Amino acid sequence: LGNDVETDTKKICKMIVWNELITLKHCQLSFPHVICFQSAMTAPVNLEYLKISHCNLNEMMALLKQVPKLKHFSVDIYTHEEQYPKYNVPSLQYLSHFTLESRRISYEQTEYILRHMPELKKFVFSGNSLQFVNGNMWERLIVQVLPLLQSFEFSVSLRYSEENPNLNELLLSFKTVFWSNHRWFITVDYYPFERYENLFIYSIPCKISSMHLKTPYDLQTLTTSTSESQAYNSVASFDVSICQSSVPSCTPTIARQYPNVKYLRINGNNEYDDYRLFSEKITKLINISAVKVLTFYDVHSHFDFKSLLLGMTSLHSLDLEYDLILKITNQSDDQTLCSYLAESITDLTLRHLDSINTKLLKKFSNIFRNIRYLSISSKIFPDLCCRKITWVLCCPSIHVISSSEKKFGPILFPV
Template sequence: MSTRFILSLNILPIEVIYHIFDKLNVQTIILSLYNVCKQLNTIINAYFHSTRYQLNFDNMSKVDFIRICRFIQPENVISLTLSDQSTTPGQISLFFSLFHIERFIQLRSFILFCIESDHLNFILEHAINFPLVLLSIQEKDNSHRSTTIDTLLSRIIERSGLQNLTLSLKKDGSDQIKWPISSTIKHLTLYHCDLSHFPIVFRHFSSLRTLFIKYCNMIDYEPIGFEIPFDPVPMHQLTSLIMEDFKIIERPGLQNLTLSLKKDGSDQIKWPISSTIQHLTLYHCDLSHFPIIFRHFSSLRTLFIKYCDMIDYEPIGFEIPFDPVPMHQLTSLIMEEFNFNMSKVKSFLSNISSLTHLRLIGSINEIDFPWEQLIQTNLPLLNQFEFSFYMSIYDDDNSINTDTLIAPFRTPFWIKIKSWFVTCDQFIRDDDNNNNNITRPKYDIHLYSIPVRNRYFHYYSQSIKTTSSTSTDINNDISVMDYVHTVYVNTDIMMATTTTNEVQLQTRRFRKASNLNIRIDNPWPVDFVQHLSSFIDLSHLEKLTLIDESAEDSYPNTPIHFVDLLQQAYNVHSLVFKDKWLDKTCVSNMENFCSLISNHIKHLEIDISIMDDMKIILNRIDHLLSVTFRFINRKQHWPNKIIEWLSTRRDATYSTDLYTLSIWLGKKKKKKRKTCEQMTNDIKRIKTN
């Protein structure tokens, strides 16, 4: 006779259940396990009364927030994260209206995002008594921060035991924080510092191991006679230093640097004569930075550069001095979002014979570049080559086509020796759609290695492009586009007729894309959503953005396609409308628009030109967790009026500025039942009338 065992959570010892709970976050325990059965409810209640736990309310729905707060025992909370960002505005003040802050006696980690100065003053008065190990404060605007807050911060920073600190200083350098003589902080993040803070860091933070600084001017601010006292107090324990949006960098021993330069190229960085940096990341550089890198970064092993124009910016008489200083130690080079000058590319690649990994993404001025010759001659160690090149052709040169461009990549060097495969797309532009008589390219070329390494991809219909590839299995290899995160689609481009056979033959190339951007240039074509679903897995999408750049005409097909799209993209939780999309479709009133929004949409961002439209959205779309209204023009009084109207209808907190209103939405408020006396008076009034 066989014995049947029934597995149940209830039969486990309480210690085992507690151990399981320790591996779960608070949200999972309360939102998924509570109310399963009475016995489990008793165990959960006892757990929250006796165990320390961590709370992270960032980007949480207000309904879940309120539900979790009912279980919280402040004395047992050891980590707390609160946020007043656009998806959870007003969360911080709401939380401390539910709990007495002095009860959080075990709090070791305290993170505050986008906090107002008034709330920060109140919190810091009590945080002094917390046994904090980690404190992170990111203020919404600290320009009017009081001296009282600076004093409170000074007292907290000087406490022993604090090891991790994130702090935003005043942009004008007027803060009056008194830094400790000796600090136990090991990980420090500072925003908006100036040169005067560096001697403080090097003198008083002797335990510091990692330092992150963003937004700092080390050139314009330098007191007379000031000198950074690095030599007397070397920081041998510092292992990681990241400085972004700086005007100067120079320290011996620094090995890893990430730096964002000014987009207009006006930065005045004094680059070191000789640098020990081995890993360098630069954003928004120009051609003038290349000789600096090749002259002074002799220890560089990996180089990542993003956003650079190598064509439009070139000073008179400028020449990249690569030959004198070859970079034989550089093994990895990544250049993304570039405007490539291929003669310059050839010059510096010819001096980096040690490269094993090369990635180039951007537009180019020479589409038929002799890559095989360059690699065989100058890059003998290269074993990973990833590229994505774009080029627009303005003349009617019929000699340039996908077959001629892909031919150099069909040699044994590419296919057999390296096993590198390449695809070329040619997009034919339709001059009939050029209503503005603007000079436009005759066609565009996209030449790229596969699998695609771009985080984004612009999709063109098969009917208006020709494709050639060195891979015989490209149409069946479903992993080719797995790296793509965002797909861009234009209705103008998609207007080309797509046959039913073409749709059926396509495979879903974008299986893992989570964002879809649709630019509306013209009416949505017939079978638009069917076509989308043929090349992108709509069920994997999480965010949908509609950008309207169309004329003022009315397009009756838009709502139909929109509803169909949301039904298939059932995991989309964030929806963005830009440029008054609603005003240019047949959804002429907001009531009809609201009826189109599916229940799985939780976050909405939309342009608003009529104040009453905000009321309709808030009243009709009751499944939203947060909403951000963007005002076409400055509407100073709209936010106050909307919040006053909403306060009687729904639980909500908010934040606002000159052009936006962000609301974190909770439950609807129940209407109060009328008393017997009120009902009697109503009856009397009816009879009188």
């Protein structure tokens, strides 16, 4: 798309109503800027499944006037509207599934939208205001406006800047007979030492596939559920950040576990030096034997690599900084670890590779002998680094991807 977003959006929308696309049922629109529908959609279309991003409230209402047969609708409200939409939207009698993600919408506007969806059976909501953390408010809305609703997924994330929140008080309105009868349970997580978003309230079982967790033993948590044994089974991607505690004695216990994590990213901390303790905690949180892809970011010297890596029996892809891989390969006297890496790792990504030590690389090649894909990030002479590594590894089956931080995309070098 060009810089004229409105013109480009009009072109796309006109395509949808052309005779050639008159039978189109499924559509997903994603633009880098706000989508403009008000002057583009001038006639009803037969869409039944629609997902759009970066749309403001008025534009969304203009669109909904033209999709009377819509069954599934997902939208990300991107801009804030001070007033109610100026469009009178007809009741969407076919709409059964609605996903609303927004950081710029009020409860009143949310209710206004839902009043046009009387047949809704599943509603997924994501916001960033404490005004939505009110079980009585949602209960009233669902009873009065959404009598057919069967599934309600809810999440709010925000920065809580006052003194520690009262978790019991936050969850009190979600403990009524209404919530227990529907078996809709809510969990609240609070990270007292996090500088940015530190309060998360969400429904369980958690249906999102990706989750970001701060330091596990700095987490304060409470739930309305009697059991979290299967609450996080859907989480396949896990991003955990190591944060330095301001109060070392703050070590609440977490009973939860993430059993099906396939993608694990560990974000380090320059001020943190007890990675062994972190390793013990993370192995209690996730089933490390299920991890297939592991990324280290800003993780340094004191990490207990062996205990973590040897437990990842499904691991095949490793992404980390070049200095860190040298620390691992310097442990080449440990035959157990070396044998594991040699058999397991087929996909390796090295970041910040700005110098080549041939002697170290030869040791490296003996350990990672089953690599099929090697990706390199280097500021200085990335192509030269690739060719030198390829020459040292002497493996014709490796595909080396070189990407300089000064370039826009990767270059593939089949060997």
